[in-house]
Amino acid sequence: MRVRFTKMQGAGNDFVVFDATREPFSLTPDQMRRLGDRRFGVGCDQILVVEPSTSDADFGYRIFNNTGDEVEHCGNGARCFVRYVVDAGLTNKRRVVVDTMNRRLHLQLQDDGRVTVDMGAPVFEHAALPFDASGLTPRLENGFEFWPVLSAPEPASARQAPQGGQEGSGAARRLLEGVEVGVVSMGNPHAVQRVPDVNTAPVETLGPRIEANAHFPRKVNAGFMQILARDRIALRVFERDAGETLACGTGACAAVVVGIRAGWLDAAVEVQTRGGLLRIEWAGGQSPVLMTGPAARVFDGEIDL
Ligand SMILES: N[C@H](CCC[C@H](N)C(=O)O)C(=O)O
Numbered sequence: 001m002r003v004r005f006t007k008m009q010g011a012g013n014d015f016v017v018f019d020a021t022r023e024p025f026s027l028t029p030d031q032m033r034r035l036g037d038r039r040f041g042v043g044c045d046q047i048l049v050v051e052p053s054t055s056d057a058d059f060g061y062r063i064f065n066n067t068g069d070e071v072e073h074c075g076n077g078a079r080c081f082v083r084y085v086v087d088a089g090l091t092n093k094r095r096v097v098v099d100t101m102n103r104r105l106h107l108q109l110q111d112d113g114r115v116t117v118d119m120g121a122p123v124f125e126h127a128a129l130p131f132d133a134s135g136l137t138p139r140l141e142n143g144f145e146f147w148p149v150l151s152a153p154e155p156a157s158a159r160q161a162p163q164g165g166q167e168g169s170g171a172a173r174r175l176l177e178g179v180e181v182g183v184v185s186m187g188n189p190h191a192v193q194r195v196p197d198v199n200t201a202p203v204e205t206l207g208p209r210i211e212a213n214a215h216f217p218r219k220v221n222a223g224f225m226q227i228l229a230r231d232r233i234a235l236r237v238f239e240r241d242a243g244e245t246l247a248c249g250t251g252a253c254a255a256v257v258v259g260i261r262a263g264w265l266d267a268a269v270e271v272q273t274r275g276g277l278l279r280i281e282w283a284g285g286q287s288p289v290l291m292t293g294p295a296a297r298v299f300d301g302e303i304d305l
Contacts, residue, residue: 001305003027005035006084007042007298010076010115012246012275014298016044017084021059025049029068031305036066042303045242048077050085053099058091061098061105065241072102073187075249079115079295082107087297103187116292119250122257122282123185130189131215139180142263146180149191150215176209181222182258186289188240189216190254192223194264198234201226207238221248225255227264234272246275253289256280 006017016035018025027035027047035041044066051060061081063074081098085091086109094109106118124145131147138145151174181191191210195201201224210222219240226234235255237248252271259265260282271278278293 002302003305004302005042006300008080008084008296009298010079010247010249010295011273011278011293013076013248014044015046015048015077015080016042017048017080018050019088020049020051021090025051025062027305032064032068033066034305035303042301045239045245046074046077048074048081050081050090055099057097057099057104058093059085059096059098061100063100067241069241071188071240073100073250075117075119075253075291076247078105078107078117078249079293082109082115083295083297100187114292115295116290119186119253119289119291121286121288122253129183130185130218130220144182144261146182149176149179149181149210149213150174151176177206179206179210182262184254184257186250186253188250189218189220190223190251191216191220192225192255192258195224195226198224198226198236201236203236203238203244207244211238211240221251223251223255225259227259230266231268232270232272233259233265236274247273247278249278249291249293252278252280253291257282257289260284
């Protein structure tokens with residue numbers, strides 16, 4: 001099947017974008033895996049789909065990791081989304097409302113080409129914890145809970161869909177190398193830890209052990225945050241399904257709200273990622289997280305899948 005697509009990137013997090021406003025999106029997980037392969041396909045971290053709205057929003061917004069798994073949110077992708085629909089003439093607005101599978105986003109294309117996204121409010125309630133917290137005791141820092149991550153099988157088996165409770169099945173429930181994470185949902189799950197230096201943080205080794213840890217039966221995005229100042233952090237994220245990406249928009253939001261809740265950060269923070277700068281603002285409580293950053297088209301193409 002020949003498909004037309006647009007390759008885009010937001011702070012180096014890269015995407016293949018499909019316009020499904022005229023005909024439904026129909027790629028299978030196998031086709032999406034091939035599309036996302038950087039040797040045998042186009043290569044991307046996620047696949048973004050522009051759909052007609054089924055509500056009073058302007059569009060529907062679907063996200064698939066390059067494994068073909070559909071997920072709840074992609075922040076860098078949201079910035080590319082509005083760039084795409086404006087450039088493709090699918091709207092004459094520069095402020096667009098879109099619905100993902102579990103939240104509404106407001107996207108604003110600025111005159112300087114950057115995009116500001118109202119990402120909605122973070123969710124911290126226990127009910128939103130993407131893991132079984134029973135029997136665990138969080139450490140409190142400024143009233144915010146940091147949860148222990150338990151040891152889990154080595155990454156080789158970790159890539160399989162983890163069988164819940166493996167570490168609880170008779171094996172000692174040990175803390176994973178002293179890792180404690182701030183857990184927050186931006187629609188998708190994030191486990192954020194503070195590190196002294198992102199450049200020496202064990203992202204490649206610890207990232208997959210947190211991502212696919214049986215502790216997180218839906219898996220999780222693992223953030224590694226270095227506090228540079230009360231208004232500046234450096235961040236690396238081992239993304240669920242995609243591995244380490246050059247930037248993670250929802251991860252930047254998650255890290256900043258954890259840092260603010262822990263008392264380490266002020267309400268407006270510059271996030272230095274390996275792919276570029278993001279600006280995150282959050283006034284606390286149920287207020288929305290605002291993310292501002294770049295969004296760029298790389299090329300249009302066709303591929304037989
Ligand atoms: N890997 C993420 C989805 C993409 C998030 C990231 N690319 C962003 O910009 O928010 C997940 O499985 O929740």
